[in-house]
Amino acid sequence: MNAHSLEFLFGESAGRIEVPLPGLLPPDVKAFTVPKPRADDDDELELGAPADRVRRDRKGRVKVRQVDLLASSRSSSFALPATLTKRDLVWVLSTKTERRWSGLVTQFEDRAWPSTMDLVRSGVAVVRCTVTATKTGFDLRPQHLRLTAGWQAARLDHLNEVTGRPDPATARAELQNLMTNIVELADECLLLAGVEQGSPLRAPAGTRAGTKVWSVYEDAVRAACYWYLHEGANGELTAKDVASHAFRDSKRWTPEREAAFANIVNKSFTEAVKVNDVEILMRGPLLWHVGSVIADAHTSEPWIGLPAGGLGLLGTVDTTAVRGVLVIENKDTFEQICQRTDVYDRWLCVWGKGYASRPLVAFLSGFAELPIAAWCDLDADGVGIINNLSVRLGRSVEPVCMGVEFWRTGPYRRQTPSELERGRARATTLAAEGPLGLRALAEAIAPSGEGREQESMYDDVLPTLSKVLSSLES
Incomplete structure (x- = not known):
């Protein structure tokens, strides 16, 4: 590739x-x-x-x-x-x-x-x-x-940069005062204090925010100050609450502000604050340039969250080192894989959250030249998720570790009679019309409707997952 x-x-x-x-x-x-x-x-x-x-x-x-x-x-x-x-x-x-x-x-x-x-x-x-x-x-x-949409969202930030407003010394001193006594921002405060007097207004070198633009950096730090002072780590603050107290010129979060703030507090945006928007969680060798901010999906721990609302904005995604994309159905399984460097060093791992949303499909459609694989539960819905994704992408999605031999060994998930009936009906349909590589699994599920969850397969799958994915790269 x-x-x-x-x-x-x-x-x-x-x-x-x-x-x-x-x-x-x-x-x-x-x-x-x-x-x-x-x-x-x-x-x-x-x-x-x-x-x-x-x-x-x-x-x-x-x-x-x-x-x-x-x-x-x-x-x-x-x-x-x-x-x-x-x-x-x-x-x-x-x-x-x-x-x-x-x-x-x-x-x-x-x-x-x-x-x-x-x-x-x-x-x-x-x-x-x-x-x-x-x-x-x-x-x-x-x-x-x-x-463009991305520049429209951040034009005022860059307009301030071009016009040289506000005064550099005053702006830096004000932001330093805000960070005083906030232990979590002590390193950012030291970086800002070390900027040479008379320097143009730029974010200090080495900032966790991942941007050089002062206005984006300032807003991200102001938001982080409010977040830390009001116990944002407990997940109770809303995005609007933080914005209304932190931003002076606007109550609106831009993709740049979201990414820089998330970098500083070392959490995905939707983990840090309550929002109406959703995120695509991922980990792997991918760099996302959104405005002046760089977000690294490889080094971010435990993963990085890409806001679905930002997918319509102009961004540049560097996938030079990506060898394939792995979509994982379950959150716990995604977290397990995000700890395995042998997987995410080469493959971009994405949490699918069950049936893929439109933003996720739009994201995956950009990887036309790379293999896309999926690991889902071994049940009718798992087969249906891959079938649905294949149809909407208009291409083959390779099932990973979803053979009949894995399903037969169990254990099976406890289900109600109505859930088993639904599984039988859905598996019967997919055995005839589903992806060719999964029809045997659907046929095995159809008589009983039983399903096996990914979590019961960790010992069998995770140690060899990297080798399985490598076989798909050619």
Whole structure:
């Protein structure tokens, strides 16, 4: 498997189709279909592929009258283009909804097109264009520019960075005072105290927050101060409560703030505070760049939580060292595997929480070139989870350690008569229609409906799991 890095996995191009426009765009900019609004269907449908975001006519053909221009790849996350002046950057970051092309021409004059392409290739902006077929090819006309979702969420943070507000010495002293006498933040306080006088306002080197941007660092530290002072470790604080007391300019958590705060308190965001959003828990050789913050799924203990609400935002995921993705049904089993370096050094381990939600399916769909495996309970629902995931991803999901020989040895889970009846009916269907590699298991389950849980298989499976996964890498 070749090393690679996934770009736009959670972002603007998800669910779209690339539109080839030869000769009209720079080599590092691509055109994509304009997405239709997402349907408000349930997150956990048992069957059916992820919602199609491509506009089509009545015959199912792709309609291309407009395109969005996006970067084809980015070398770094959330880096403002160096070719633009401070005045231009302030104007761009002040964009609340969109900027019409006529306004861009007024601002940039004869530099309008190259400056706009710099914003696109940096991942800052999306440009909407109309496309008209001509005798010689296509006519491309820009209509308006908007910030990408990730930049829109954090634009005020970066606007403050560009304008140099507030005063560095005053801001650092104020934050140091907040951290005084908070034992858990003593190391952060020392780092801040060691910053040389007269230095620009940046997060101190070595901070656990994982960001260099001061505004993100400041908000994360303020949130951590409130969290520690109000016994946040007991899990009773809500995200809104922390935000309302910690943030001065907003009560809203951005993906950057969430990731930096989680890094500082060394807990996943939903473990630290009560939230309405959910997270995808994972551990393995993956780096997530969200805004100015870097989250490391390999070194984070016991795992890292990726907010499902942030999956729609532009992020860069480095999967250079990932050799495959293992989806685990049960939380306890996931925790056990997260302790095995022989597994998570090479494979990205993800907690599936039973039937996969739409955000998890969207996440997994970005790993088209890597094997995806799943270890579930040896029961009808375990087979159904893999069948459901295979259908929605449109590809094979390899079952791991789910052979009939494991099921026959038991012990079986205690179930009610109605649960056994449901298992018999479901297993009978899956024996005929389920994944080929699991039909024998479903056929064995069908007469009784009995199921075996993963937890009873640790001694047999965990010592050899790494070798089993390695066999799937080719």
